[in-house]
Amino acid sequence: MTTLNNYEYYQQRINNFLTVQLDKLKVNDERLLAAMRYGLLIGGKRMRPYLAYTTGEALGADLHDIDAIAASIECIHAYSLIHDDLPAMDDDDLRRGQPTCHKAFDEATAILAGDSLQTLAFDIIANHKFSQNAQNKQVELIRQLINAAGYQGMCGGQALDLAATNSEVDIASLEKIHSLKTGALLQASVLMAAECVVDIKAEHKAALAEFSQHIGLAYQVQDDIIDITSTEEQLGKPAGSDVAANKSTYPALLGLQAAKDKAENLFQQALQALATLPYNTQSLADFATFIVKRNH
Amino acid sequence: MTTLNNYEYYQQRINNFLTVQLDKLKVNDERLLAAMRYGLLIGGKRMRPYLAYTTGEALGADLHDIDAIAASIECIHAYSLIHDDLPAMDDDDLRRGQPTCHKAFDEATAILAGDSLQTLAFDIIANHKFSQNAQNKQVELIRQLINAAGYQGMCGGQALDLAATNSEVDIASLEKIHSLKTGALLQASVLMAAECVVDIKAEHKAALAEFSQHIGLAYQVQDDIIDITSTEEQLGKPAGSDVAANKSTYPALLGLQAAKDKAENLFQQALQALATLPYNTQSLADFATFIVKRNH
Numbered sequence: 001m002t003t004l005n006n007y008e009y010y011q012q013r014i015n016n017f018l019t020v021q022l023d024k025l026k027v028n029d030e031r032l033l034a035a036m037r038y039g040l041l042i043g044g045k046r047m048r049p050y051l052a053y054t055t056g057e058a059l060g061a062d063l064h065d066i067d068a069i070a071a072s073i074e075c076i077h078a079y080s081l082i083h084d085d086l087p088a089m090d091d092d093d094l095r096r097g098q099p100t101c102h103k104a105f106d107e108a109t110a111i112l113a114g115d116s117l118q119t120l121a122f123d124i125i126a127n128h129k130f131s132q133n134a135q136n137k138q139v140e141l142i143r144q145l146i147n148a149a150g151y152q153g154m155c156g157g158q159a160l161d162l163a164a165t166n167s168e169v170d171i172a173s174l175e176k177i178h179s180l181k182t183g184a185l186l187q188a189s190v191l192m193a194a195e196c197v198v199d200i201k202a203e204h205k206a207a208l209a210e211f212s213q214h215i216g217l218a219y220q221v222q223d224d225i226i227d228i229t230s231t232e233e234q235l236g237k238p239a240g241s242d243v244a245a246n247k248s249t250y251p252a253l254l255g256l257q258a259a260k261d262k263a264e265n266l267f268q269q270a271l272q273a274l275a276t277l278p279y280n281t282q283s284l285a286d287f288a289t290f291i292v293k294r295n296h
Numbered sequence: 297m298t299t300l301n302n303y304e305y306y307q308q309r310i311n312n313f314l315t316v317q318l319d320k321l322k323v324n325d326e327r328l329l330a331a332m333r334y335g336l337l338i339g340g341k342r343m344r345p346y347l348a349y350t351t352g353e354a355l356g357a358d359l360h361d362i363d364a365i366a367a368s369i370e371c372i373h374a375y376s377l378i379h380d381d382l383p384a385m386d387d388d389d390l391r392r393g394q395p396t397c398h399k400a401f402d403e404a405t406a407i408l409a410g411d412s413l414q415t416l417a418f419d420i421i422a423n424h425k426f427s428q429n430a431q432n433k434q435v436e437l438i439r440q441l442i443n444a445a446g447y448q449g450m451c452g453g454q455a456l457d458l459a460a461t462n463s464e465v466d467i468a469s470l471e472k473i474h475s476l477k478t479g480a481l482l483q484a485s486v487l488m489a490a491e492c493v494v495d496i497k498a499e500h501k502a503a504l505a506e507f508s509q510h511i512g513l514a515y516q517v518q519d520d521i522i523d524i525t526s527t528e529e530q531l532g533k534p535a536g537s538d539v540a541a542n543k544s545t546y547p548a549l550l551g552l553q554a555a556k557d558k559a560e561n562l563f564q565q566a567l568q569a570l571a572t573l574p575y576n577t578q579s580l581a582d583f584a585t586f587i588v589k590r591n592h
Contacts, residue, residue, distance in 0.1 A: 119446030
């Protein structure tokens with residue numbers, strides 16, 4: 001990850017900001033708060049926050065505004081992982097090399113921790129002191145987060161993914177699943193950050209939408225590739241878990257080489273979208289490179 | 297319920313409005329949407345929507361604004377019931393005389409239906425066309441819903457309730473559990489409706505906060521009472537389920553008569569709070585009466 005510009009800085013920044021958000025909560029049930037903290041702060045590459053920050057930086061947004069964008073999206077991501085790991089869903093014991101939330105605590109607490117983290121995501125945006133750039137954008141930002149997170153976004157994608165397990169789907173269905181399940185939140189990281197830029201043009205938002213759509217899909221294709229080419233040690237969870245879970249993947253549908261070609265193709269399309277923007281987008285191009293070159 | 301003013305009208309109104317909200321969603325996974333519909337529309341007394349509407353009516357709010365308030369709160373309530381009924385939580389097979397969501401569908405779908413209904417709650421407020429009275433209130437309304445629903449409200453109360461199961465808690469702890477688990481959303485039904493009234497005075501909001509706090513607690517005391525005094529047929533779920541689940545209840549802690557006295561006392565305090573308001577609050581008084589007189 002060290003090739004990403006300011007990566008460690010932004011990772012530290014979001015961890016600090018998330019810690020402050022949790023510390024603000026009045027203690028009701030300590031165990032529930034501990035489970036929320038565990039799910040939100042134990043490791044995590046912070047890809048979505050990084051993407052939000054680096055987009056904001058490239059476009060000249062106020063990074064204090066991006067704190068709330070990045071944190072709200074990471075709360076949604078964290079809640080989805082906690083729920084996805086539950087026995088009734090993917091039934092995973094390990095996440096980021098550590099026991100999953102329901103293993104470290106219990107199922108009931110994990111369900112409630114996920115529920116509370118979803119609420120916290122909206123809390124962070126609704127209660128953030130945005131700069132003048134974005135202070136009238138709270139409702140619009142909440143709308144974008146809703147679209148990315150709910151039935152029409154991530155939750156819908158997870159349901160389609162569960163429905164597709166144990167059955168072979170075609171490539172169009174697989175793309176729909178991933179554009180909702182993974183792509184929507186990655187795209188929101190870019191577009192919500194762009195929303196905090198004063199007077200950003202519609203055509204530039206459209207180019208950023210295209211960029212983020214391509215890298216969102218590339219991210220998932222690469223995820224599928226590394227699931228079968230990496231080791232458990234690299235992944236922090238068992239390798240080959242998609243195959244073991246009878247999930248449709250790009251390598252399974254296309255073959256490994258064609259999946260790699262697809263990732264490369266998406267990468268090139270992402271770069272083309274960036275090239276139309278009148279901003280210095282080198283760090284976003286680097287992010288796209290990182291997405292398709294990473295091996296864990 | 298027929299003693300409540302306009303009860304059938306408001307029940308029909310919220311059911312229609314909720315149906316429209318679900319119909320607006322672009323179909324992704326039909327099974328998930330069906331589970332959301334099931335959890336949201338199958339029966340339910342619609343107490344919270346009724347309370348929001350009748351508050352809005354008493355205070356002269358635009359009822360089109362209250363549609364969104366009532367619907368968002370009911371989505372939070374419905375999601376919480378779906379998750380609370382899960383095997384890892386209260387493990388209930390019946391709700392409103394019908395199979396619970398995870399019985400009618402499956403656990404994974406029920407988890408996702410709850411998650412998506414939480415998002416839908418915020419969706420409804422963020423995307424509603426409010427009247428001029430309330431059009432600048434969306435962020436404030438979302439904040440109030442967050443406080444009622446999340447870690448500092450309903451979710452925190454549910455966690456405290458789970459922690460208290462199988463152990464005897466004192467009356468102060470029991471009140472805290474219920475003020476969060478049940479009271480927060482009932483109070484939000486009143487206060488969010490009041491927020492849609494132009495120039496409502498702080499002292500009147502305070503009186504409504506007091507009223508709703510008392511009836512919220514009275515609701516729970518009465519719920520505990522009817523759990524041991526009503527039949528399965530009246531309840532639509534097994535009677536005595538609190539006792540069977542080793543839950544602390546007001547009758548268990550205070551004795552049945554003292555619990556009844558407490559409900560009556562809370563009822564009187566609620567009426568006193570209403571008496572300070574310069575509105576015709578008869579329908580709110582009737583609601584308070586209903587709360588403590590109902591037997592199912």
